[in-house]
Amino acid sequence: MIKVEGLTKRYARTIAVDNISFEVEKGQIVGFLGPNGAGKTTTMRVLTCFLPPTEGSASVGGFDVLSQPMEVKKRIGYLPETPPLYPEMEVVEYLRFVGKLKGISSADLARRVAEVTERCALGDVSAKLIGKLSKGFRQRVGLAQAIIHNPAVLILDEPTSGLDPKQIIEIRELLRSLAGEHTIILSTHILSEVEHTCERVIIIDRGKLVAIDSVANLTNRLRGAEAVAVEVEAAGGQPNPTEVQQRLEQVPGVSRVVMKDSKGSRLSFEVESLQGRHVRADVARSVVSAGWNLNELRSVGLSLEEVFLQLTAAEPKEAEPADEGGQKQ
Amino acid sequence: MKNVLLICRKELKSYFASPIAYAVMAIFGLIFGWVFFNATREFIRFSFQSQMMGGGGTANINDQIIRPLLGFTGTIVLFLVPMITMRLFAEEKRTGTIELLLTSPVKDIEIILGKWLGAVLLFGCVLAMSMINIALLFAWGKPDLKPVLVAYLGLLLQGGTLLAIGALISTMTRNQIIAGIATFFVSLLLWLLSWSTAFDSTWISSLLNYLSIVTHFENFGKGVIDSKDVVFYLSMTFFALFLTSRSLESLRWRA
Numbered sequence: 006m007i008k009v010e011g012l013t014k015r016y017a018r019t020i021a022v023d024n025i026s027f028e029v030e031k032g033q034i035v036g037f038l039g040p041n042g043a044g045k046t047t048t049m050r051v052l053t054c055f056l057p058p059t060e061g062s063a064s065v066g067g068f069d070v071l072s073q074p075m076e077v078k079k080r081i082g083y084l085p086e087t088p089p090l091y092p093e094m095e096v097v098e099y100l101r102f103v104g105k106l107k108g109i110s111s112a113d114l115a116r117r118v119a120e121v122t123e124r125c126a127l128g129d130v131s132a133k134l135i136g137k138l139s140k141g142f143r144q145r146v147g148l149a150q151a152i153i154h155n156p157a158v159l160i161l162d163e164p165t166s167g168l169d170p171k172q173i174i175e176i177r178e179l180l181r182s183l184a185g186e187h188t189i190i191l192s193t194h195i196l197s198e199v200e201h202t203c204e205r206v207i208i209i210d211r212g213k214l215v216a217i218d219s220v221a222n223l224t225n226r227l228r229g230a231e232a233v234a235v236e237v238e239a240a241g242g243q244p245n246p247t248e249v250q251q252r253l254e255q256v257p258g259v260s261r262v263v264m265k266d267s268k269g270s271r272l273s274f275e276v277e278s279l280q281g282r283h284v285r286a287d288v289a290r291s292v293v294s295a296g297w298n299l300n301e302l303r304s305v306g307l308s309l310e311e312v313f314l315q316l317t318a319a320e321p322k323e324a325e326p327a328d329e330g331g332q333k334q
Numbered sequence: 335m336k337n338v339l340l341i342c343r344k345e346l347k348s349y350f351a352s353p354i355a356y357a358v359m360a361i362f363g364l365i366f367g368w369v370f371f372n373a374t375r376e377f378i379r380f381s382f383q384s385q386m387m388g389g390g391g392t393a394n395i396n397d398q399i400i401r402p403l404l405g406f407t408g409t410i411v412l413f414l415v416p417m418i419t420m421r422l423f424a425e426e427k428r429t430g431t432i433e434l435l436l437t438s439p440v441k442d443i444e445i446i447l448g449k450w451l452g453a454v455l456l457f458g459c460v461l462a463m464s465m466i467n468i469a470l471l472f473a474w475g476k477p478d479l480k481p482v483l484v485a486y487l488g489l490l491l492q493g494g495t496l497l498a499i500g501a502l503i504s505t506m507t508r509n510q511i512i513a514g515i516a517t518f519f520v521s522l523l524l525w526l527l528s529w530s531t532a533f534d535s536t537w538i539s540s541l542l543n544y545l546s547i548v549t550h551f552e553n554f555g556k557g558v559i560d561s562k563d564v565v566f567y568l569s570m571t572f573f574a575l576f577l578t579s580r581s582l583e584s585l586r587w588r589a
Contacts, residue, residue, distance in 0.1 A: 053437040056586055078439040089434035091344075093351035105340050106438045150434070 006031045006188045011061035014047050021047040023212040034184040036203035037192035044212040045192040053083045082156035086163050088147025092136030107154035125149040141172040161191040231278040236301035238271045256291050258282035337440045341448025349456050363463040370467040373399045395477040404485040405555045412521040419500025420514035422449050427508040453497045481557025488554020491567035498574035505581040
């Protein structure tokens with residue numbers, strides 16, 4: 006549904022997004038995770054045709070953002086970081102305006118407005134001026150605006166930022182109810198946000214793609230484990246890959262060994278440790294004592310951990326207990 | 335076209351939902367009313383005098399009230415236009431609603447034309463305030479209707495040009511006040527161009543004189559539609575709106 010290839014966005018002096026590629030399939034709900042200033046908003050703005058890419062391409066539903074922007078714009082609903090609201094309009098009036106702007110025919114307009122009003126629980130405030138609404142309601146009007154034309158793709162930039170915990174839960178539930186019929190990309194700098202709503206996570210940091218994986222895999226990989234790249238060379242002739250793999254698996258503290266590559270007599274592995282264990286010294290000793298050469302031994306995935314640390318640091322402390330309180334209600 | 339009208343209607347609504355529309359109309363109504371009062375008083379004194387003297391001079395409402403009055407209006411317009419145009423794009427850039435417009439399936443030119451049309455219609459409402467006073471002249475005198483209509487057409491054309499220039503300037507900043515002040519000074523400059531060249535006849539001065547917005551109103555004020563002036567206003571409007579679309583486009587590359 007969404008395809009991004011080699012996307013780069015350069016501003017006058019800085020590179021906001023640096024050679025990012027990813028794909029999102031139909032009906033998926035994907036979290037775009039990264040610390041502030043990582044390039045999330047820029048990527049989203051490229052996808053919504055607000056900004057053109059400097060290099061690379063992006064397409065939505067098979068339409069390129071540069072060559073067929075009108076087709077792309079018809080298929081996306083976009084909620085920017087600050088909801089694009091006109092404070093002098095009433096909620097209903099605003100939704101009707103956006104609906105017409107998105108090309109809904111006047112025959113369908115009333116029905117669509119009623120639908121999103123109900124879905125985003127805006128019934129009580131529909132006749133109020135947007136300028137008089139609270140932050141939570143404004144966010145919901147912003148969301149209603151994004152889904153009014155029933156777009157195939159929803160792009161939401163920090164949909165829960167600045168909301169109180171109860172409102173966050175309401176928005177999350179709304180998002181989950183939207184998944185399936187819509188493909189959703191939402192950005193956040195809060196890790197727990199992704200754990201709660203998303204199936205897949207794309208992590209970026211300082212414009213670079215750090216990881217794409219399912220939420221479960223990522224959290225396992227992230228929680229204190231260490232990944233080590235090992236290259237082994239047999240001194241005289243061809244080493245047996247299974248033998249090396251078994252030997253590495255026997256090192257205490259190792260949870261998983263994956264063979265990455267074999268170039269002639271050299272074999273590359275990625276060794277993952279259990280939580281909180283440092284296995285590099287043991288791996289080295291084990292390889293050398295078997296009579297093989299140890300060509301390389303280095304930590305990988307460090308950038309991921311670094312990002313993870315920043316993300317967990319950004320996680321608001323009161324979010325978790327308040328979460329539970331909200332669920333009880 | 336549907337989108338142009340949609341955006342135009344939205345602009346008009348937000349003008350009338352905020353104090354801007356009422357403020358501009360009230361200010362214009364007051365100034366125009368005051369000038370009208372004085373011009374009419376002078377005219378009445380003059381016609382009394384000429385009657386007492388034995389009917390020497392002929393008093394003409396068109397020449398002595400309406401023409402100077404509407405000529406003066408052409409100058410007041412310079413001050414009103416920035417108030418109308420300053421928020422057009424600057425406000426949307428500041429609040430981020432520009433992102434909604436630019437990510438909707440609407441062409442840039444439709445957004446620009448819609449906004450410009452909204453501004454022109456508000457400007458029309460402002461001009462309509464002066465018609466109350468002019469109507470009084472028609473109620474008690476017998477002025478010629480045609481030159482009045484031509485003068486209003488001229489005011490509308492001149493206003494349309496200035497509004498397009500104001501829209502252009504409004505795309506360049508996210509600060510309404512800056513947009514307003516810059517528009518005011520550009521309008522003022524276009525007006526002053528005619529002053530500096532009044533006693534000069536080199537090609538530069540005639541060019542500057544040609545570019546002056548106010549000189550092209552003079553014929554309209556006399557009740558004459560000169561195609562040269564119409565072409566000037568329309569082409570200036572078109573050019574300013576074209577630059578606005580370029581400026582809006584560049585927003586995407588810079589922002």
